[in-house]
Amino acid sequence: MGFHRRGVLSLCLALCLAAPAVAEPTETITVASTTSTEQSGLFKHLLPLFAQAKGIGVKVVALGTGQALDVGRRGDADVVFVHDKAAEEAFLADGFALKRQDVMYNDFVVVGPRDDPAKAGGKDVLEALRRIAAAKASFISRGDRSGTHAAELRTWKAAGVDLGAVKGEWYKEIGQGMGPALNTASASNAYLLSDRGTWLSFKNRGDLAILVAGDQRLFNQYGVMLVNPQKHPGVKAAAGQAFVDWLVSKPGQEAIASYQIGGEQLFFPNAAPDSKGQ
Structure with missing residues (x-):
C-alpha cells in the first residue's frame, strides 16, 4: 500500500473516530x-x-x-x-x-376575507359568528370531530346560533384537518376557526387575515x-x-x-x- 493511500485511510479513520455517534x-x-x-x-x-x-x-x-x-x-x-x-x-x-x-x-382565531364582508372583525367571537350567520357569509368547518371542530360548535352554541336551523350553502363541513380547511377557506375566500399555530405556519393565505382574536373564549x-x-x-x-x-x-x-x-x-x-x- 502506497504512502498516499495509507494517509487517506488514516485520515478517514481519524475523522470517523472524531465524529459523534448518532x-x-x-x-x-x-x-x-x-x-x-x-x-x-x-x-x-x-x-x-x-x-x-x-x-x-x-x-x-x-x-x-x-x-x-x-x-x-x-x-x-x-x-x-x-x-x-x-x-x-x-x-x-x-x-x-x-x-x-x-x-x-395557544388560542383559536377567526380568519376570513381581508375586506370582511360580514363585518365580523373585532375581539368578540360570539358577535362575529352571529354576523357571519346573519350575512350567510361563506364559512368552512372542519367537521371532523377534532378539538377545533368541537370548539367551533361550542362557540356557535354560545353565540345562540342554531346551525341546524340556519345551515345552508354558506356553511360547508369538509371532514378534513386544519391544513386542508385553511386551503379550502383560502380558495373560496371564506371564514373559519383556526388554531393560531397552524395559521402561523400556513403559507397559502391568499386574501385571508386574522379578524377575531383575543377573546378569552378562544383559549386552546x-x-x-x-x-x-x-x-x-x-x-x-x-x-x-x-x-x-x-x-x-x-x-x-x-x-x-x-x-x-x-x-x-x-x-x-x-x-x-x-x-x-x-
Whole structure:
C-alpha cells in the first residue's frame, strides 16, 4: 500500500473516530395527536430533541382529537396528545388513561376575507359568528370531530346560533384537518376557526387575515395522557411515560417555548409546577 493511500485511510479513520455517534432509537412509540401539532411543525421541532435526550423514537398519527382518542381507545397508540379537555376527561373517566396533564396552550382565531364582508372583525367571537350567520357569509368547518371542530360548535352554541336551523350553502363541513380547511377557506375566500399555530405556519393565505382574536373564549389547552396499559397490555408503558414526562419537564417545556415561526411563538408551555423536572 502506497504512502498516499495509507494517509487517506488514516485520515478517514481519524475523522470517523472524531465524529459523534448518532444513536439509533432503542424503541419507538406511537403518539396519536392532533393535526395542529403536526401541521404547525411542532413535532418536527420536538421529536429530534426528545430522541436525543431519551433514545426513543416517535411515530405520530395525526388526526382530529376525537379520532386520535378513538385510536387510544383501541390500544393502537401508546400516548394521546390532544386539545379537547371535555373529551379528554371522558377518556380518563372511562379508564383509557390513568392521568391527564396539561402541556401547553395557544388560542383559536377567526380568519376570513381581508375586506370582511360580514363585518365580523373585532375581539368578540360570539358577535362575529352571529354576523357571519346573519350575512350567510361563506364559512368552512372542519367537521371532523377534532378539538377545533368541537370548539367551533361550542362557540356557535354560545353565540345562540342554531346551525341546524340556519345551515345552508354558506356553511360547508369538509371532514378534513386544519391544513386542508385553511386551503379550502383560502380558495373560496371564506371564514373559519383556526388554531393560531397552524395559521402561523400556513403559507397559502391568499386574501385571508386574522379578524377575531383575543377573546378569552378562544383559549386552546393541550393535554397528554399515557394509554392505560391495564386495558391494553401492548402499550409501551415505560417509553410512553418517558415521552409524557419529558413533555412536562423543564427541558420539554423549554423546547415547546422555543418553537417560533417568523419570530412569533406558537405554543406556550403550562405544565403543572410539580411535573417531573428531568
